[in-house]
Amino acid sequence: MEDILQQIEERRTSFKTDNYSMSIGELVNLYENDEIIIRPEYQRLFRWTHTQKVKLIESIILGIPIPSIFVYQNDDGIWELVDGLQRVSSILQFFGVLKGESPLxxxxxxxxxxxxxxxxxxxxNPEKELPSGLKLALKRAKIQLTIILNESDKRAKFEVFQRLNTGGSNASNQEIRNNIMIMINPTKFDWFNSLTSDTNFLETLSLSDRLLDEQYHMELGLRFIALSFFDFNIKKDVSDYLDDINEQILELEDAKLTDIQLNFTKTFEKLNSLLGEKSFKKYNGADFKGKFLESSFEAISTGLSKNIIKYSDSANDQDLFDKIKNLYHQEMYNNTSGSGSNAKSRIPKLVPFAIEYFR
Structure with missing residues (x-):
C-alpha cells in the first residue's frame, strides 16, 4: 500500500495544471500574436470534414458547450496546443485567420x-456576412482551457495527448503516435514519414484512400520496423507494443536509422518488382487475389527483411516467388492466421516461423 501511495504521489506532482475560461475573441488574438502555437506539422493531420467544422460553429452560436482545449505553457510563457486541434483550427478558419487555409x-x-x-x-456579398451582433456574441463566447504548466514533467504534454485521444474516434492509433513523434522530435517524424512514403512500399500495400487517410500505411511501416529490428513483447497488446517502439525510434542514433532505411528500401523494392500490389494477397492456386492481409505482411516482409542479403541476388527471385506462393499451404501460417486469430497471439509464432521459412 505504501508503494502504491508513493508512486501515485510521484506521478501526481509531475502534472501541474490550471483551468482558465477565455473568450473566443481572446483566443483568436493570441493566435494572431503568435502567443498560442499550432505546430505547422499538425496542419497536415487536420482532417475534419467541412460539415464537422460547420457543426462546431453552429454549436457555439447556439450556446452548446464544447470540450476543453488543452495547452502546454512553455518556458517563454507561450502556449502550445496539445489537444483540440480540430476545434481551434475550425474556429480560426471561420474567423479567416488560420494560416494556409481559406476562410470557412x-x-x-x-x-x-x-x-x-x-x-x-x-x-x-454583404448579405452573406455574419451579422455584427452574432460576431460580437461569438467573440464573447467562452471556451475552457486546461493549461499544463511548465513546472510539469517535460513529457507531461505527450502523456496528456495520448490519454485524451486513445480510444477516441477522431484519430487513429497511428495518428496519435505520429503527433507524439512530431511533438518530441519533428526531425525523426520527417524521417519516418519519408520512409513510409516510399513508392515501392505503398505499391505493395495497395490500400484504399480511407486507410491511407487514417495513416494505416504508417502503422504498417512501424510494424515492419518493430518486428524486424526489435523484440516482440508478448505481455502487451500489439497497439501498446507499437506505442513503445514508436518512442524507442525517437532515441535511435542516425547510424541505426540508416540501417533500417536501407533494409526497408531493399525489402520493398524486391517485393514490388516481384509481385507489386499482389505482394500481400493470398495465393488461391492460380493467382494472388483478394484483399491485403495483415498476417501476410507480417510473415513475408519480416521473413524477407531478415534474409534480404540472400534475396538481393536476382538469381534467387524464382525461389522467393515460390516461397511466397507456398506460404499459404504452410500449417503454421494457416493455424496462426485463420479466423479468430489476433495479432497478439499470432506474431510470437508467425514471425519466428517466417524468418526460418525464408532462410
Missing part, C-alpha cells in the same frame, strides 16, 4: 438553415 464558408444546418453561404466577412 458555412452551410445550412438542421437547426439554422439560414447559415448557408455565410462567412465571417463577405465584401462581395
Amino acid at each position: 464558408i458555412l452551410e445550412a444546418t438542421k437547426h439554422i438553415p439560414a447559415l448557408e453561404g455565410i462567412k465571417w466577412e463577405n465584401e462581395v
